Every structure is written in C-alpha cells, then in structure tokens.
Amino acid sequence: MDFSPFHAQPSVTTPAGHVLITEGESVEGIYFLESGEVEVLKGGTLIAEVYEPGAMFGDMAHLLQVAPTATVRTLTPCVFRHVTDPADFFKRHPEVTLHLATILARRLDSLNRYLVDIKHQFKDRSDHLGIIDEVIDALMNKHPRNIPRREAGD
Numbered sequence: 001m002d003f004s005p006f007h008a009q010p011s012v013t014t015p016a017g018h019v020l021i022t023e024g025e026s027v028e029g030i031y032f033l034e035s036g037e038v039e040v041l042k043g044g045t046l047i048a049e050v051y052e053p054g055a056m057f058g059d060m061a062h063l064l065q066v067a068p069t070a071t072v073r074t075l076t077p078c079v080f081r082h083v084t085d086p087a088d089f090f091k092r093h094p095e096v097t098l099h100l101a102t103i104l105a106r107r108l109d110s111l112n113r114y115l116v117d118i119k120h121q122f123k124d125r126s127d128h129l130g131i132i133d134e135v136i137d138a139l140m141n142k143h144p145r146n147i148p149r150r151e152a153g154d
Contacts, residue, residue: 001054005093006032006081014078021057021072029084030058036078041071049075059100062086 012031014020021027023042037051047070057080061068083089090097115136122132 001099002095003034003053003081005089005096006034006083009081009083009089012080012082014074014080016074016076018074018078019071020074020078020080021061021068021070023069023071024067027058027061027068029082030056030062030086031072031080031082032056034079034081037075038072038078039075041073042069054099056100056103059086059104 009032011034014036020031020038033050033055034053037049038055038057039046040048040050040057057072058068060066090100118132119136122129122136124130125132
C-alpha cells in the first residue's frame, strides 16, 4: 500500500504489549498499521494476528458508529498512522477508501467460507446441532439491518 496519503497524519509509536483499542470502549478515529504486529481479540479469544502494513483498526466502530467490537494489542513495537476524522480523510483519498473496501471484502469472504464449511458439517444432523444449518442459512441470505446493540449483561 502507498503510504503517501498518511504522511500528514499523526504517527503513533507503541511498545509490545500496548492495548491500542479496547473492546467496548470508545475510540477516536482509525489506526493504520505502518510496521509491527498486533493481535485482535474478541471476548478475550484470539481471532487474528496482523502484520501487514496498511491494516486498519477501528474501522468497524467508525463505520457502524458503535464501540469497538474487539481489542487490538501490539505483539511487537508498532508504528501506526492515526486518522482522527476518517469521513473527511476517505473523501480526500478515494484510494484509501478502496483499500478499506478491499479489506472489508476479504473479511467477509473469509467469514462466508467459514460459514459454508460449518453449514456442510451440520447439514445432515438430526439432533439439536442440526439447527445450526438453518441459522447459518438465515445469516447468509438476509440483508443486514441496523440493529441497536445491547449492552453486555442485558
């Protein structure tokens, strides 16, 4: 990825073990990884290790206007570029908007492949796990709506 659009954005350097984003706590803007490696945790469970320059964090929270849905913690010393006003930044840099769309499409494709695999594993079950096939079918074929999230414990 060409980092020239980010040169005017603040650089944030963090040590290994630093929590950049905490699940459920508000975050300002979006962070783009320039160098280093991070882990992404959802509910304390590791869901990804990321080291690709240009990877972004806080994008879902920004786009959905919700608190972050995962925690991002550095595994090595890292350098990020912090975009504090993503809407304006994306308008001024459509090539970065395309980069965001590509990353989101990759995430969705990966999730779809995973769901299809699970669907195949449970399609012939006659016990209580057989309903997983129906639930996944509903998830894959319904257009998502904006549903307000409930607070944990509700």
